[in-house]
Amino acid sequence: MERKISIEQTLCRGCNLCVEMCPKKVFEDGEEISPEGFKLKKVANPTKCTGCKLCELFCPGAINLKIEEKETPSYSPRLRLGRGGPPEARLARGGWRETKNPLTPGKYFWQGNKAVVEAALACGCRFFAGYPITPANEILEEMAKRMKVVDGVMVQAEDEIAAISMILGASWAGLKAITATSGPGFALMQENLSLADMTETPCVVVDVQRAGPSTGQPTRPGAMDMREVRYGSHGAIQRIVLYPESVQELYDLTIKAFNLSERFRTPVILLSDAYLAHLSESVEIKEKIDAFDRIYIPGEPPFGPTPDFSTPSMPRFGDGEFLSITGSTHDKLGARSTADSGIQEELISHLQNKIIKQKEELVDCEELFLNDAKIVVVAFGTVGRSAKWAVREARKRGKKVGFLRPRIVYPFPADKIKELSGKVRKFVVPEMNQGQMFYVVREKISREVVSLPQPNGQIIDPRRILKYLLGEGW
Amino acid sequence: MNIHELRKLYLKQEKTTFCPGCGYEIFINCLLKAVEEMKKKLDDFNFVEGIGCSGWVASNYFKADNFHTTHGRPVAFATGVKLANPKLNVIVIGGDGDTASIGGNHLIHAARKNIPIAVFCLNNFLYGMTGGQAGPTTPINSKTSTTTEGNADIPFDLVKLVLGAGAKYVNRYPTAYPHLLVKGIKNMLSADGFRFMEIISQCPRQYGQRNQMRWASKMLLWQKEHFISKEKVRSLNDETLKDKIIFGEFQSLKEYLELLREG
Numbered sequence: 001m002e003r004k005i006s007i008e009q010t011l012c013r014g015c016n017l018c019v020e021m022c023p024k025k026v027f028e029d030g031e032e033i034s035p036e037g038f039k040l041k042k043v044a045n046p047t048k049c050t051g052c053k054l055c056e057l058f059c060p061g062a063i064n065l066k067i068e069e070k071e072t073p074s075y076s077p078r079l080r081l082g083r084g085g086p087p088e089a090r091l092a093r094g095g096w097r098e099t100k101n102p103l104t105p106g107k108y109f110w111q112g113n114k115a116v117v118e119a120a121l122a123c124g125c126r127f128f129a130g131y132p133i134t135p136a137n138e139i140l141e142e143m144a145k146r147m148k149v150v151d152g153v154m155v156q157a158e159d160e161i162a163a164i165s166m167i168l169g170a171s172w173a174g175l176k177a178i179t180a181t182s183g184p185g186f187a188l189m190q191e192n193l194s195l196a197d198m199t200e201t202p203c204v205v206v207d208v209q210r211a212g213p214s215t216g217q218p219t220r221p222g223a224m225d226m227r228e229v230r231y232g233s234h235g236a237i238q239r240i241v242l243y244p245e246s247v248q249e250l251y252d253l254t255i256k257a258f259n260l261s262e263r264f265r266t267p268v269i270l271l272s273d274a275y276l277a278h279l280s281e282s283v284e285i286k287e288k289i290d291a292f293d294r295i296y297i298p299g300e301p302p303f304g305p306t307p308d309f310s311t312p313s314m315p316r317f318g319d320g321e322f323l324s325i326t327g328s329t330h331d332k333l334g335a336r337s338t339a340d341s342g343i344q345e346e347l348i349s350h351l352q353n354k355i356i357k358q359k360e361e362l363v364d365c366e367e368l369f370l371n372d373a374k375i376v377v378v379a380f381g382t383v384g385r386s387a388k389w390a391v392r393e394a395r396k397r398g399k400k401v402g403f404l405r406p407r408i409v410y411p412f413p414a415d416k417i418k419e420l421s422g423k424v425r426k427f428v429v430p431e432m433n434q435g436q437m438f439y440v441v442r443e444k445i446s447r448e449v450v451s452l453p454q455p456n457g458q459i460i461d462p463r464r465i466l467k468y469l470l471g472e473g474w
Numbered sequence: 475m476n477i478h479e480l481r482k483l484y485l486k487q488e489k490t491t492f493c494p495g496c497g498y499e500i501f502i503n504c505l506l507k508a509v510e511e512m513k514k515k516l517d518d519f520n521f522v523e524g525i526g527c528s529g530w531v532a533s534n535y536f537k538a539d540n541f542h543t544t545h546g547r548p549v550a551f552a553t554g555v556k557l558a559n560p561k562l563n564v565i566v567i568g569g570d571g572d573t574a575s576i577g578g579n580h581l582i583h584a585a586r587k588n589i590p591i592a593v594f595c596l597n598n599f600l601y602g603m604t605g606g607q608a609g610p611t612t613p614i615n616s617k618t619s620t621t622t623e624g625n626a627d628i629p630f631d632l633v634k635l636v637l638g639a640g641a642k643y644v645n646r647y648p649t650a651y652p653h654l655l656v657k658g659i660k661n662m663l664s665a666d667g668f669r670f671m672e673i674i675s676q677c678p679r680q681y682g683q684r685n686q687m688r689w690a691s692k693m694l695l696w697q698k699e700h701f702i703s704k705e706k707v708r709s710l711n712d713e714t715l716k717d718k719i720i721f722g723e724f725q726s727l728k729e730y731l732e733l734l735r736e737g
Binding site: 008010011013014015016017019020021036038052053054056057058059060061062063064065066067126127129153155157158159161162163165166167168169170171172173174175177191192195316317318319320321322323324325326327328335336 | 476477478479481482485486488489490492494495496499500503504507517520522533534537538539540541542543544547550551552553554555556557558559561562579580583652653655656678689690691694
């Protein structure tokens with residue numbers, strides 16, 4: 001056997017491990033000093049080497065130990081230096097597709113939570129992770145039954161932090177993933193939601209709101225997370241948040257949530273509440289569904305910034321792209337850069353603009369009597385049901401009132417409100433909290449905005465809103 | 475191929491940012507060697523890491539798919555990846571704070587559920603990246619930046635913890651024995667179900683400096699004094715076994731407790 005030992009000086013860190021750990025004292029201190037200020041090592045007694053290979057295992061790559069053995073290895077090391085992965089990973093995939101609804105078209109009588117489950121499965125979601133919490137339990141239970149049927153994965157996680165971690169992992173493994181929780185659990189998810197923002201990971205989080213703060217009244221509805229969904233995470237990048245008002249809308253908006261999440265590669269939050277979750281209503285199921293799957297173009301950079309703020313291509317684990325996903329500031333290939341202010345700014349700008357540039361498309365409002373309205377009731381989700389009735393009744397009594405209900409809460413339809421503020425005298429915001437969206441509406445316009453808060457864990461009585469509109473006070 | 479060539483082939487940059495003498499370099503070398511000896515490629519594995527020095531091992535240097543997640547959650551992320559695509563070979567690399575402190579809950583539940591992932595815990599006894607604060611595995615009486623007069627808490631025995639949670643394959647090796655480490659990693663990667671490996675590593679910069687072991691080699695000699703292989707344990711009497719930590723491969727809690735003479 002012939003042994004050749006050399007030390008690549010640029011890689012030597014002067015850690016002294018080779019000198020001290022070599023049983024035969026092959027290495028010694030050299031004369032040169034490393035940039036860290038340590039003495040670089042040299043090979044002093046190469047003939048003493050027994051070939052135990054300890055030194056190279058201790059060394060950070062500087063020792064180049066060549067032992068020529070008589071027998072050559074029986075295999076040739078398969079070296080993959082470029083892109084690899086399975087053959088199907090060399091084809092682009094994703095985009096819009098029309099898919100058949102697995103259920104027979106027609107009318108179904110469903111609870112709100114059940115509608116979320118069926119909608120998720122219909123648009124191709126095959127991964128659910130969750131932790132029991134009232135009032136989102138039925139989603140967890142129903143998923144446990146239904147995922148078995150469709151050959152998907154349902155995990156009951158050890159806590160909400162694990163639940164969101166798992167769906168982000170599953171999303172990068174190539175599946176559409178969803179989790180469901182309520183206020184306290186949603187707070188636990190905030191850290192990893194900001195990771196999802198940063199790593200541009202598509203996923204849907206259903207937040208079935210209940211009356212808080214803290215444990216509050218678990219079985220009672222509230223709209224307590226209206227600002228947390230947007231501003232809860234550190235960094236607070238643009239989010240897409242939807243809030244339906246009926247079980248039918250819950251079904252439709254769940255599908256929409258998945259499509260937006262896949263298109264923009266961002267977490268989408270679907271708000272619901274204890275009332276909507278347990279309300280049973282009829283749901284009309286259509287035969288076909290338009291579903292969007294994340295786009296993958298082989299070889300394209302997997303992260304932003306993109307030149308036109310478009311959504312980057314999304315590979316999955318095992319595609320052979322040497323994916324490097326990190327929550328630290330990174331460039332478009334995912335290489336970490338934690339000190340470069342330029343890269344940080346570009347990345348944040350990309351994450352914001354990816355959504356803001358499409359904001360016209362992200363306006364989805366229900367409007368009533370806005371043409372001649374002097375007072376406009378702006379309501380979100382469940383409260384919209386009460387407010388709509390009150391507005392209709394007030395109209396019958398000659399009041400010039402209008403009604404606006406954004407289905408997509410964030411990005412907030414600021415342009416719509418600004419346009420209205422030209423002709424409207426007053427905006428009224430009834431809410432099942434202590435006044436959260438009131439501030440969002442108020443910061444966009446200079447008109448009078450009135451908050452009608454009701455944080456008592458009850459649905460707002462339509463008659464209470466009507467009384468206010470008729471001038472009797474709140 | 476020797477380690478020098480393997481590192482040139484599989485690492486994104488030849489020179490890492492680890493401190494001189496860091497045990498994580500030894501882990502990288504041993505992992506590359508184990509992968510080579512198994513006749514596999516590094517990118518046959520998918521890495522999930524947490525935060526801290528251990529999070530930099532794969533995410534900064536490995537030419538393979540990797541997911542650098544939040545602090546303490548890599549096991550949960552890996553669970554998601556593995557269950558979503560069971561064909562993937564998922565490896566978690568975490569530190570002791572990552573897997574045993576903030577992420578302790580995920581660790582024991584993944585062990586209980588026998589999720590088929592390999593968890594490597596690089597245990598350097600403290601939080602190295604943030605400046606050397608005491609962690610869940612800091613030995614009693616050792617000095618860290620938050621326990622300047624010596625740590626008063628009893629550290630976790632991670633092998634006992636994970637075996638207690640129901641894992642079927644757990645091993646522990648110190649970096650002072652790199653050839654055994656290679657063997658351990660190979661066995662880890664070829665075993666089934668949930669696997670846990672505690673790698674006793676050295677941190678000369680944060681731990682050694684405060685505990686009269688400024689040089690990495692001193693820490694390795696300390697390891698050689700205090701760690702004893704499972705094969706040698708049986709020949710020792712109770713008195714000499716007192717301060718020793720056992721390393722090797724363990725299949726059940728009963729076996730481990732018997733070796734500790736607590737059974």
